[in-house]
Amino acid sequence: MTRLIFTLILAICTGAMSLSAKTLVVYYSYTNNIETVVTELSSQIDCDAVEIEPAEKGLDYAANNYAIGSALISAIRSNPDNPASYPAIDPVDINLDEYDTVIIGAPLWWSQMAAPLQTYLFNNGSKMAGKNIGLIVSSHSSGISGVVADAKRLIPDGNFLNPSLWIRSSEVPNCKSLISKWLQDINYQEITTSIxxxxxxxxxxxxxxxxxxxxxxxxxxxxxxxxxxxxxxxxxxxxxxxxxxxxxxxxxxxxxxxxxxxxxxxx
Ligand SMILES: Cc1cc2nc3c(=O)[nH]c(=O)nc-3n(C[C@H](O)[C@H](O)[C@H](O)COP(=O)(O)O)c2cc1C
The missing domain is CATH 2.60.40 (Immunoglobulin-like)
Structure with a gap:
């Protein structure tokens, strides 16, 4: 009888397990630098990609010395646990259960992760527990440690792949080799080999x-x-x-x- 129960558990659980490795790229891009990076990345790996869109359209985040972007980042910085601190985004139709690896494409705003992308991760980071998390950040010149810290705060149980990739705005047109080297550095081929x-x-x-x-x-x-x-x-x-x-x-x-x-x- 015990053996029969074991056999039944085996049959049910083996059939129910997700065994294929799939990669999702989640990104936000205001001036299209990260978009360009994601287009290049998508030509080098097999992945699905989804773009996060702010709910409020037509905002000029760069106007008045980046005043709107700065205010959004300040609101999150001063109260990161409050859902109201995060700007609304359009609904995202993605089932994270289907993916083993998530690569995040993030612009840097005032040394932090761009606010709309933070909204998505605030709402969904807990669903990425145990997944491989890759991070690509683009900035004009500022270092990316604040964005890495944001990603780790928003995805507390992610299996972060080291190193993260920093692509300066000036490097975006030639990002092909940076991306292929990064994929080698994080051992991408090995970690996503089909199970x-x-x-x-x-x-x-x-x-x-x-x-x-x-x-x-x-x-x-x-x-x-x-x-x-x-x-x-x-x-x-x-x-x-x-x-x-x-x-x-x-x-x-x-x-x-x-x-x-x-x-x-x-x-
Ligand atoms: C609101 C805002 C704040 C920014 N703050 C910084 C900054 O503090 N340091 C920096 O090097 N770049 C900063 N940038 C520039 C972006 O990080 C950079 O242009 C990036 O490549 C943009 O990516 P995207 O085109 O995908 O939006 C800022 C841009 C915006 C819109």
């Missing part, structure tokens, strides 16, 4: 349920490693307690009498 589902006819299957990884098949040992190669769990039993592990991508090694087999899995 293969374990097909039903393999002699090993697993499922995740209530903080446990349940394994089924003929094996001597299963071992779980994080992305930096540190072993985070091991068992020769049918279940492994994973409740203390942060969500993300892990490598599951299965040792059988025929040798080792590794699977990239998502917790």
């Amino acid at each position: 293969e589902a374990i097909s039903s006819n393999e002699d090993f299957t697993y499922a995740i349920n209530s903080g446990c990884l349940y394994a089924s098949g003929t094996y001597n040992m299963i071992s779980l490693y994080d992305k930096s190669g540190v072993k985070v769990g091991e068992t020769n039993n049918t279940s492994l307690n994973i409740s203390s592990l942060v969500p993300g991508v892990y490598i599951l090694c299965v040792n059988t009498k025929n040798g080792n087999k590794s699977y990239k899995i998502k917790l």
Whole structure:
């Protein structure tokens, strides 16, 4: 009976897990520098892109020495936990559950992240927990540490990819090589390699349920490693307690009498 329940859990959970790696680019752009960067990025990687639009149209954020943009940033700075501090944006029709990696394209305003993009992340950052988060920032000349801090405040449980990419306005027309180098620096290819589902006819299957990884098949040992190669769990039993592990991508090694087999899995 216990075995039957295990089998049912396996069948339900394995089928329900999202196993393909997908990337979303979320950006805002007032004078089209980030837009140009995102167009180039989209030619180098397979991704969906969505632009954040302020609800109030026609504002000149740069008029009077950037007075409106400055006021919006000041409001957020003085009360970052209050939803009323953030300017309204148009509805965004995106299901974040479909994505493993989110790349944020952000203009810098007064050393912070541009206000409309902060609104989107304030409302949705908690849904990005455990996802890989890449950050591209464009400024005229100011350093980007304030924007990085904003992103980490708004996506507290994101798995931030280091380094963030800083593209100065003057570098935008030639951003192609900066972007391709950055993709190498963050190991983009490796982190977004498709996670293969374990097909039903393999002699090993697993499922995740209530903080446990349940394994089924003929094996001597299963071992779980994080992305930096540190072993985070091991068992020769049918279940492994994973409740203390942060969500993300892990490598599951299965040792059988025929040798080792590794699977990239998502917790
Ligand atoms: C309201 C506002 C404030 C800005 N503040 C700064 C700043 O403090 N330092 C800086 O180097 N650039 C600043 N900029 C320039 C932008 O960061 C830069 O032009 C960026 O490339 C714009 O990206 P976008 O064209 O995608 O909007 C500001 C621009 C605006 C509109």
